[in-house]
Amino acid sequence: MNLDRRSFRRANQLAVLASAALLLGLAGCQGPFPQSTFSATTELGEDLSGLFWMIFWWGVAVFAVVQVGLIYVMIRFRARPDQPDPAPIHGHTALEIAWTLAPAMIIVFIAVPTIQVIWKEAGTDTANALQVQVIGHQWWWEYRYPEYGIVTANDLHLPQGRPVELQLTSADVIHSFWLPRLAGKRDMILGRTNRLVFTPDSVGEFWGQCAEYCGTSHANMRFRAFVHTAADFDSWVAEQTSAPAAAETLNDLERRGLAAYREVRTPASNSCIACHAIQGISAGVLGPDLNHMGSRSTVAGGTLENTADNLAAWLRDPAAVKPGSLMPNTGLTESEIAGLVAYLHSLR
Ligand code: HEC
Ligand SMILES: [Cu+2]
Known part of the structure; x- marks a missing residue:
């Protein structure tokens, strides 16, 4: 009976460990979430998290169908005593057409809304947009506002309600601009300019960071975006364009x-x-x-x-x-x- 007691103790320890891990995991679910894609505050952000959820639910549906099929096959065709090996099947036209067509259809259902979001963003009218050049450096962010002659770093200031067009590039290696609650993610590549267009809707402070491994301090390449009311943005511009004290x-x-x-x-x-x-x-x-x-x-x-x-x-x-x-x-x-x-x- 020694053995039983030992395995009982082991099971007990496992249960304690599992509960501790679960508690730790749940503690991670406590807000606030300054960098969560799921609390988007712009139309682009909402479109992007909408795409995420759609793909997630397709994944859940595929998982469910596969698991139900698997469990059914495991039970229905399990080995029974004195049963001969079943005859192998070669080719089942109907099945093969079904499992080729079904995933293809799912991919079309995912592709159409995805392409719609890409076109919608590309088609946003940028005539009146605030242009900001965003340059990734190892390991900091440079922002240039040609309209105002401002050059600054790491804090990105934006006005509420006016479209912005970020022109993203890099001074060295590949970085990725990621501002999850406002604008998703886009690569920054030396010698190339990628655009990211969105309209900040709510005033506040939003966190972002580099999302493409770019060297030793990649994890320390972070930034904050501040969305201001139009008047507050104007005072920020006035402050930044003022000459330093004599x-x-x-x-x-x-x-x-x-x-x-x-x-x-x-x-x-x-x-x-x-x-x-x-x-x-x-x-x-x-x-x-x-x-x-x-x-x-x-x-x-x-x-x-x-x-x-x-x-x-x-x-x-x-x-x-x-x-x-x-x-x-x-x-x-x-x-x-x-x-x-x-x-x-x-x-x-
Ligand atoms: C060889 C070039 C070099 C020299 C010399 C240098 N710096 Fe820097 N400095 C940098 C770089 C590159 C960064 C950005 C580092 C980062 O964030 O990864 C930086 C960052 C800074 C920052 C932080 C800026 C911000 O927006 O976060 C301050 C402040 C600063 N330097 C002040 C100084 C002062 C004062 C001196 C002289 C004593 C100095 N630096 C000398 C290259 C230099
Ligand atoms: Cu980077």
Whole structure:
């Protein structure tokens, strides 16, 4: 009876483990879902999740038919004692036509609505659309608004109710722009421009991220999209197109930061001005534009909230925040870091 008790104990342990796994799984079902395709807030997003559900239910139907057939065959044709082997069948025309036609029909039922959504998006009138060039970099996002002359990074700002046309491309490897609650997903490829057209309907903050493996910090290539009312969007544009404060208006700490920013370091490729742009000071293009760094919600491609501590941690050692970061450790002193944080945060 020893054995029985042992297997009973094992079954008990398995039951505990299974319940723990189930609980853990269910805990994952608790909101909020900033990146869920299922809570779309635009017509394009709803069309896309509609397609998902349609394909899902076709999958459920096929699964059910296959399982019922399987169980029926298993029971009906199971081996019985003293029964001879059944005669093999070669070719059953009716069956073969049926299982060729049925999947073909299902594929047509899936293809027609899918193509309709593709055409609908391609046919959206973009005459009045806000054009935003979105450029993927390892591992951050650059946004250019030619209409306003704005260049910014990682926070995408959009007005409510006006169609936007994102022109997606890459500066290096293939990335994929994924903004699930607004616009689905589209590849970003060097030397090619892909379009994504949608109209943001609701004001709010929406999360996105790169959805195509693009190197060490792919998982840290995130972004936020902010949809504003038309008036709030106009004030954002006004803020972003304003010139940075003149050096004379900076306080001592900020001035120390500006000096550290301007300094030519050794090697020279470690100088901030070699890689970053701030109007009137530098025009580097290897890193994100820092003109209005103080107004951004995150640091380093959506990895950290843009707080003083986080910005300092980033400047102290970028690779510690973001493995593989293409911003080098520039060997700043603590006093330079404090100055730079104050200076960069004063740029609003
Ligand atoms: C060799 C080029 C290079 C140099 C030199 C450099 N950076 Fe960077 N910097 C980058 C790159 C690339 C990124 C984007 C990294 C990422 O998010 O993966 C970046 C990101 C940043 C960010 C975050 C921007 C954002 O929107 O998230 C700040 C702030 C910054 N750098 C400040 C500085 C300062 C200050 C210096 C000088 C002490 C400096 N950088 C020197 C390339 C450089
Ligand atoms: Cu990427």
